[in-house]
Amino acid sequence: MTISQAVIIGASHAGAQLAASLRQEKWDGEILLIGNESAVPYQRPPLSKAYLAGRSTLEELAIRNVEFYAKQNIQLFDATVDAIDRSAGLVALSNGETVRYNKLALCTGARARRLPTPGADLAGVFYLRTAADVELIREAATTAGTAVIVGGGYIGLETASSLRALGLEVTVLEATERVLQRVTAPEVSAFFHRIHEEAGVSIRTGALVQALTGESRVRAVVLANGESIPADIVIVGIGVEPNTELAAAAGLVVDNGVLIDAQARTSDPHIVAAGDCASHDFARYGRRIRLESVPSAGEQAKVAAATMCGKSKEIAALPWFWSDQYDLKLQIAGLNTDYDEVIFSGDPSRDRDFTCFYLRQGELIAADCVNRPRDFMFSKKVITQRTPVERSDLMSAPAN
């Protein structure tokens, strides 16, 4: 008798949820969860926040405790995967071993995009994706006076907030004309710009990094205009790239991410994928999207687990996101792609709580809610159900 084996490559949010969901879906074979970080699967969102600020331990960040995996008979396996042999149903590990699979799941995630700038390999230059990355930053921060953050996206701004809490002088360099340019309306960008400056962070927009300079350690960041900004440490947060190499080498279809259908199946029906590494067609948005979102990773993983067990679930939930900076909780419902109108409840130029509602042809499609949990829950519901709303109702805010 042979026992079916489910192999999950990647042990972060998607992989951990997929393993747990397989047991909930009554998968009775083996489950092997392969990760290349030695820790029990942990939550990444707090890395740039509580973990960097030293307010939580790695153990506290565990998605589920180590006993869970033992009790659920899920094997955590610390290894790096080199290749997938689809015709033989084998996964080759970098230590020379091979692992047989009946069903395979790719939850390989994404990696921090590298800064393609001279000097980017100097000591004191960091990226922020893993707990190990943050431990290095935290250690360097204990003796550093000045930090320069390259990239004014969520990671950059959260990191700025945490490093301010540690007492560093912080400068954020953003290449475009405003922070969060890719994801929010100009008014919301201006809000976060103001909040960070009030907290003592210096923000430079339109700042193109030309080089990082120093002997062996970084000492300064040189901009295209010739200006040199002193830096004891530099943290680069310029986005991520999906880890799709394994899938591509195995002949699976990759388009920005590993392409999956609504049941999370890749172009090989025996292989599913979920999380930051996967892209799929959203009927609602009329295009193929690769989301970088913990809740989406979780949902895709639940769907993938059902598919592996021969059941049928579909990816359907509205994408949503959150970010914590200082005393602010930003919750984002939906994607604001192609919005043609914004409506504010509250005044982002003055308040510390407001909601920016995004509309397209009069329909609410997304909302950025700052310290407005009620608006967030309202928006999530309205956007999901496509309930018609009046502009005046949004302005007068369900929050009040």
Place this chain on the structure above:
Amino acid sequence: MAVVTFVSHDGEKFDAPLKEGQSLMQVAVNEAIPGIDGDCGGEAACGTCHVVVDPQWSETVGLSSPEEEEMLSMNPERQPTSRLSCQMAVSAAWDGLTVDLPEFQM
């Protein structure tokens, strides 16, 4: 050991050991209790760890904070003793606590 009982929407009961230092949401996910998602990991950002506390226990475990209130306010399954279990720091004194799970986490 102190034990909490989760009661699913269709009446199925799941016991879990109460471990201090964890939130009630963490207790549930570590014990694979179906019906508690905890998608945001305990940040009170998602509302997917909603439980309804047995009213007899409400005074002991406390009522929802203003932030939880806001997260729960749009929820059709909300009850007077509703809580987000990620915001409930477990106490060993809760031995015998019963909480009901909603039909849907949202």
